[in-house]
Amino acid sequence: MRRMTAxxxxxxxxxxxxxxxxxxxxxxxxxxxxxxxxxxKLAVEVDRLLETGLAVADGLAASxxxxxxxxxxxxxxxxxxxxxxxxxxxxxxxxxxELEILGHLNQPMDVREGPVxxxxxxxxxxxxxxxxxxxxxxxxxxxxxxxxxxxxxGVPVAPPIMPGWDGFPVREALSQELGCPVMVDNDVNxxxxxxxxxxxxxxxxxxxxxxxxxxxxCGIVAGGDVHRGVTGSAGDIGHIQAVPDGRPCACGNxxxxxxxxxxxxLARDAVEAAQxxxxxxxxxRLAANGTLTGVDVAAxxxxxxxxxxxLIREGGNRVGQVIAGLVSFFNPGLVVIGxxxxxxxxNLLAAIRTQVYRQSLPLATxxxxxxxxxxxxxxxxxxxxxxxSDHLFSPA
Amino acid sequence: MRRMTAxxxxxxxxxxxxxxxxxxxxxxxxxxxxxxxxxxKLAVEVDRLLETGLAVADGLAASxxxxxxxxxxxxxxxxxxxxxxxxxxxxxxxxxxELEILGHLNQPMDVREGPVxxxxxxxxxxxxxxxxxxxxxxxxxxxxxxxxxxxxxGVPVAPPIMPGWDGFPVREALSQELGCPVMVDNDVNxxxxxxxxxxxxxxxxxxxxxxxxxxxxCGIVAGGDVHRGVTGSAGDIGHIQAVPDGRPCACGNxxxxxxxxxxxxLARDAVEAAQxxxxxxxxxRLAANGTLTGVDVAAxxxxxxxxxxxLIREGGNRVGQVIAGLVSFFNPGLVVIGxxxxxxxxNLLAAIRTQVYRQSLPLATxxxxxxxxxxxxxxxxxxxxxxxSDHLFSPA
DNA sequence: CAACTTTCTCCACTCACAGGACAAAGAAGG
DNA sequence: CCTTCTTTGTCCTGTGAGTGGAGAAAGTTG
Numbered sequence: 001m002r003r004m005t006a007x008x009x010x011x012x013x014x015x016x017x018x019x020x021x022x023x024x025x026x027x028x029x030x031x032x033x034x035x036x037x038x039x040x041k042l043a044v045e046v047d048r049l050l051e052t053g054l055a056v057a058d059g060l061a062a063s064x065x066x067x068x069x070x071x072x073x074x075x076x077x078x079x080x081x082x083x084x085x086x087x088x089x090x091x092x093x094x095x096x097x098e099l100e101i102l103g104h105l106n107q108p109m110d111v112r113e114g115p116v117x118x119x120x121x122x123x124x125x126x127x128x129x130x131x132x133x134x135x136x137x138x139x140x141x142x143x144x145x146x147x148x149x150x151x152x153x154g155v156p157v158a159p160p161i162m163p164g165w166d167g168f169p170v171r172e173a174l175s176q177e178l179g180c181p182v183m184v185d186n187d188v189n190x191x192x193x194x195x196x197x198x199x200x201x202x203x204x205x206x207x208x209x210x211x212x213x214x215x216x217x218c219g220i221v222a223g224g225d226v227h228r229g230v231t232g233s234a235g236d237i238g239h240i241q242a243v244p245d246g247r248p249c250a251c252g253n254x255x256x257x258x259x260x261x262x263x264x265x266l267a268r269d270a271v272e273a274a275q276x277x278x279x280x281x282x283x284x285r286l287a288a289n290g291t292l293t294g295v296d297v298a299a300x301x302x303x304x305x306x307x308x309x310x311l312i313r314e315g316g317n318r319v320g321q322v323i324a325g326l327v328s329f330f331n332p333g334l335v336v337i338g339x340x341x342x343x344x345x346x347n348l349l350a351a352i353r354t355q356v357y358r359q360s361l362p363l364a365t366x367x368x369x370x371x372x373x374x375x376x377x378x379x380x381x382x383x384x385x386x387x388x389s390d391h392l393f394s395p396a
Numbered sequence: 397m398r399r400m401t402a403x404x405x406x407x408x409x410x411x412x413x414x415x416x417x418x419x420x421x422x423x424x425x426x427x428x429x430x431x432x433x434x435x436x437k438l439a440v441e442v443d444r445l446l447e448t449g450l451a452v453a454d455g456l457a458a459s460x461x462x463x464x465x466x467x468x469x470x471x472x473x474x475x476x477x478x479x480x481x482x483x484x485x486x487x488x489x490x491x492x493x494e495l496e497i498l499g500h501l502n503q504p505m506d507v508r509e510g511p512v513x514x515x516x517x518x519x520x521x522x523x524x525x526x527x528x529x530x531x532x533x534x535x536x537x538x539x540x541x542x543x544x545x546x547x548x549x550g551v552p553v554a555p556p557i558m559p560g561w562d563g564f565p566v567r568e569a570l571s572q573e574l575g576c577p578v579m580v581d582n583d584v585n586x587x588x589x590x591x592x593x594x595x596x597x598x599x600x601x602x603x604x605x606x607x608x609x610x611x612x613x614c615g616i617v618a619g620g621d622v623h624r625g626v627t628g629s630a631g632d633i634g635h636i637q638a639v640p641d642g643r644p645c646a647c648g649n650x651x652x653x654x655x656x657x658x659x660x661x662l663a664r665d666a667v668e669a670a671q672x673x674x675x676x677x678x679x680x681r682l683a684a685n686g687t688l689t690g691v692d693v694a695a696x697x698x699x700x701x702x703x704x705x706x707l708i709r710e711g712g713n714r715v716g717q718v719i720a721g722l723v724s725f726f727n728p729g730l731v732v733i734g735x736x737x738x739x740x741x742x743n744l745l746a747a748i749r750t751q752v753y754r755q756s757l758p759l760a761t762x763x764x765x766x767x768x769x770x771x772x773x774x775x776x777x778x779x780x781x782x783x784x785s786d787h788l789f790s791p792a
Numbered sequence: 793c794a795a796c797t798t799t800c801t802c803c804a805c806t807c808a809c810a811g812g813a814c815a816a817a818g819a820a821g822g
Numbered sequence: 823c824c825t826t827c828t829t830t831g832t833c834c835t836g837t838g839a840g841t842g843g844a845g846a847a848a849g850t851t852g
Contacts, residue, residue, distance in 0.1 A: 067798050240721040464817070
């Protein structure tokens with residue numbers, strides 16, 4: 001199969017492609033209602049999209065009382081690869097141009113094994129997906145990494161939890177391997193873009209997306225666009241001081257948010273509690289598995305274990321306190337909580353809400369939903385696909 | 397004098413006006429270098445600007461080895477009014493279209509006296525400036541108020557320190573009185589715009605501007621644009637918790653930043669210290685004036701008073717701690733400190749810098765200047781003039 | 793079968809814009 | 823003083839983007 005070679009020739013074509021991506025199939029007339037162009041000009045641009053193969057016209061829609069319309073849709077053969085590299089696992093998914101997931105693989109993997117090993121894994125997962133017949137090749141790929149990225153170049157910079165990746169030319173390397181355009185971003189930003197495209201943040205222009213996994217990060221969307229900061233480290237809230245003179249953190253400071261609550265901190269606290277005999281539930285789980293994770297804490301809490309509940313509540317209070325500050329500062333229209341700890345569910349959410357609603361100004365919280373992400377582990381890969389499609393669906 | 401009636405008819409004219417505003421007089425050829433237009437098209441648009449009277453061609457520039465160029469400049473008769481309403485005083489200034497201050501008045505005034513009284517004051521100050529011959533009328537006015545503003549309508553919403561202003565139609569009322577277009581914004585945002593236009597933040601796209609006066613606020617500029625948040629309360633960092641279980645705050649919570657450091661808090665602490673006999677310097681000043689302000693503390697510190705220095709340092713640490721969190725979150729390219737307390741100068745700055753550089757990530761602080769604003773009390777009025785000129789220099 | 797709707801296509805006209813030719817005005821050198 | 827070169831500004835024409843209307847195509851409804 002010949003891969004996508006064409007790019008939209010002008011802003012109109014780019015806008016049409018995005019309308020088709022976000023709104024699904026459409027007739028020319030419907031497109032005309034959503035774009036500021038005359039019917040004649042619209043027809044010309046649509047025809048050009050059909051000629052270049054970016055879009056296709058297949059079949060006729062049911063009549064609505066007059067002539068039946070042609071169904072214009074994005075070329076159904078286009079394929080994007082979405083890659084989400086977390087601290088402890090890798091997600092790879094194939095989507096069509098409408099960013100619907102056609103296939104999705106997840107594999108545990110330690111990012112600290114370095115870019116070479118991880119790349120091998122990613123490529124083999126991509127090959128496996130291709131082998132199922134979902135794709136014969138990729139028209140573009142988006143990839144998220146758990147650390148700051150110099151966005152224009154697609155290169156991680158000084159990533160604390162993945163030191164071997166510093167300066168590794170992710171974009172260039174992956175582009176070479178896959179033979180298609182690639183865009184790289186921070187994993188948290190991609191989660192935010194995923195929820196913005198297909199999740200709870202649809203049609204919200206300013207929101208925060210807090211991802212609590214092994215670490216803690218925050219995607220910032222301002223005016224519909226991701227804010228990355230001058231060095232690509234915006235949203236790195238894990239090392240904001242949550243507790244004065246609190247626990248020592250790997251970064252060298254004390255009391256960092258991440259040291260007090262995150263997937264890693266929660267597991268550590270749970271083990272500690274189990275060993276101190278505070279919770280039979282946790283102790284028996286520890287004895288059974290030899291270790292504990294957030295999942296165990298969630299299960300224990302669901303079973304009514306008071307210690308587990310306390311851990312969750314206290315963690316939620318810490319995160320909530322920090323989020324309260326960010327809400328006062330940023331005044332978002334929505335706060336999304338996502339990442340591995342979403343399994344902790346409403347206990348966590350309740351603690352966060354309590355802190356935010358109590359500490360932030362009424363004007364900022366008056367109409368502020370604080371909700372769990374609705375895409376779960378697919379948010380990242382959808383965001384990755386969205387990243388590259390935004391790039392490809394821009395004037396060349 | 398006939399006031400400005402025309403507005404730029406298209407984006408090109410708007411861009412030309414902004415180039416002339418920000419770069420001063422220019423020849424057609426120089427303008428051509430800064431805009432993506434052919435010489436012929438450029439000439440047409442410049443001619444139209446001359447026709448409408450928005451710009452004028454006066455005199456010829458010195459030759460640079462060939463034909464002498466015409467000096468194109470903004471109409472020198474255009475006048476903007478910049479108004480900056482603080483908690484305890486009002487600034488009013490007249491600028492030309494290049495946003496140069498032609499006249500500036502400052503008057504102490506308590507904003508809590510309400511919109512009617514303040515408006516009267518503002519209008520009389522504007523009249524006084526007009527009477528000096530600086531202006532025969534105004535082509536536009538910008539006004540800043542110390543509280544959240546619903547920006548599109550130009551109406552303050554639920555402002556904590558100026559309760560009487562809630563819902564008062566500032567934009568409409570002032571526009572009616574002055575007979576010209578008016579834009580309203582938060583005073584901190586205007587300070588940020590002022591420093592961006594003519595101060596330390598020139599050519600910086602992402603920065604924070606922390607204004608420490610009676611209260612504390614933070615202007616947020618992302619991608620060159622002010623971020624106002626969904627309800628116009630973005631940057632309201634005065635009630636972020638700085639000290640767990642700290643001092644009670646007027647807002648009902650404890651430990652708010654503003655309760656621990658701000659012009660008001662500093663004055664209170666200084667009086668307390670003087671009464672406790674901790675500082676002879678402060679005590680004698682208290683005895684002399686009956687009260688203390690930040691100016692006294694600054695003077696005492698300059699005179700070597702250890703208690704005053706401690707107050708400044710401790711306050712700087714509090715603010716610095718909060719700013720450190722914001723720097724981690726937002727990853728700005730610059731932090732500007734401004735407002736009434738700039739008189740505290742480098743002692744304050746040093747404390748803030750220490751906290752930020754210690755607590756935030758190296759990647760975010762590596763190349764991060766933290767500096768005092770360079771416009772002082774004119775930042776607000778320049779920002780106000782810039783606000784209205786941005787509005788007027790947009791396609792109609 | 794007539795009347796009405798909705799969708800799509802075709803065509804002629806307008807206007808924005810580029811790009812080159814050229815005029816105006818001065819500098820530099822012989 | 824005259825020639826040559828440089829810079830600035832103007833004029834003119836060709837091109838292509840875009841609009842709006844007429845009308846064809848393909849339905850539904852009564």
